[in-house]
Amino acid sequence: MFSGLIFIRPFLFRKGLLVYSIFIINVFNTQWMTNKSKIVISNWLNEYGDELYSWAFYKTSNKEIAEDLVQETFISAFSNYDKFQEKSAPKTWLHSILKNKIIDHYRKKSKEFTISFEEYYNPVKESNSLFNENNRWFDDSGISTQNWLDNPEFNTILSKCKNKLPKNWQFIIQAKYFLDKDSKQICQELEISTSNYWQIMHRAKLLLKKCIEINWVK
Amino acid sequence: MNKMMLSCKKATELVEKNSVIGLSWNENMQLKMHTMMCSACKKYESQSKIIDLVLEKLNSDKSIKQRLSEESKAKIIAEIEKE
Numbered sequence: 001m002f003s004g005l006i007f008i009r010p011f012l013f014r015k016g017l018l019v020y021s022i023f024i025i026n027v028f029n030t031q032w033m034t035n036k037s038k039i040v041i042s043n044w045l046n047e048y049g050d051e052l053y054s055w056a057f058y059k060t061s062n063k064e065i066a067e068d069l070v071q072e073t074f075i076s077a078f079s080n081y082d083k084f085q086e087k088s089a090p091k092t093w094l095h096s097i098l099k100n101k102i103i104d105h106y107r108k109k110s111k112e113f114t115i116s117f118e119e120y121y122n123p124v125k126e127s128n129s130l131f132n133e134n135n136r137w138f139d140d141s142g143i144s145t146q147n148w149l150d151n152p153e154f155n156t157i158l159s160k161c162k163n164k165l166p167k168n169w170q171f172i173i174q175a176k177y178f179l180d181k182d183s184k185q186i187c188q189e190l191e192i193s194t195s196n197y198w199q200i201m202h203r204a205k206l207l208l209k210k211c212i213e214i215n216w217v218k
Numbered sequence: 219m220n221k222m223m224l225s226c227k228k229a230t231e232l233v234e235k236n237s238v239i240g241l242s243w244n245e246n247m248q249l250k251m252h253t254m255m256c257s258a259c260k261k262y263e264s265q266s267k268i269i270d271l272v273l274e275k276l277n278s279d280k281s282i283k284q285r286l287s288e289e290s291k292a293k294i295i296a297e298i299e300k301e
Contacts, residue, residue: 053286071294078298135225140258148268177277183238198238202231
């Protein structure tokens, strides 16, 4: 499409010759650059694809989401290729893009939670039921934490109990592991206040404690 | 009731607050006083710590290596070609 213009116009406007030759060089140059970055990106995909995918999968525990995040990472690496400076290793650069994608994913997800009044009220009521009217323990025996660590049996019980919690509480408990951040930053990311955060942790812990004590065989 | 004496519910709340943002000097003293006298809350404190530890361990198990399927690799390349 351009070739016609390129041949005719310089003859018409001789002064434009220089401008057009620069234009032609630029067209070829960007074409060449795009091809080069395409090759580089596909090499990276082969080299780091599995590693990035493992990481995304571990952070999201979902195959489709992990695949999408990795795809988004490579597309954004491709379109920002000129910003990539050889100073940092490609692996680090890709990881930092993916990390931001994961945070974005969770930020979006945290806004999706809509829970009904019952879903909110029942677990709160249940955690209150551990205390009597003077806010003292109903059952103050409490089981010992002996053998809780490094015990596969305990791990399964804890995972099961965790999955029984309301979805948004589970999410808040897990957030600090997904996001690799401290509590204040998590609250910022999830847009909740710190006091709201530890109050949810408190209720969630009480329910976990109750559930573990029911299921744990001494 | 004496202001210095926390209820068990409040004490367990402070245990969680402590692990999230830390406590003021006053709150810290109140919690210590309470757990000194209340064995159930002392147990809760250690249970809570261990639940945190185990959750962390469960979440840091990166040993499972995942492989990106050839199809999704081809899909990514196709997406890049489109750009």
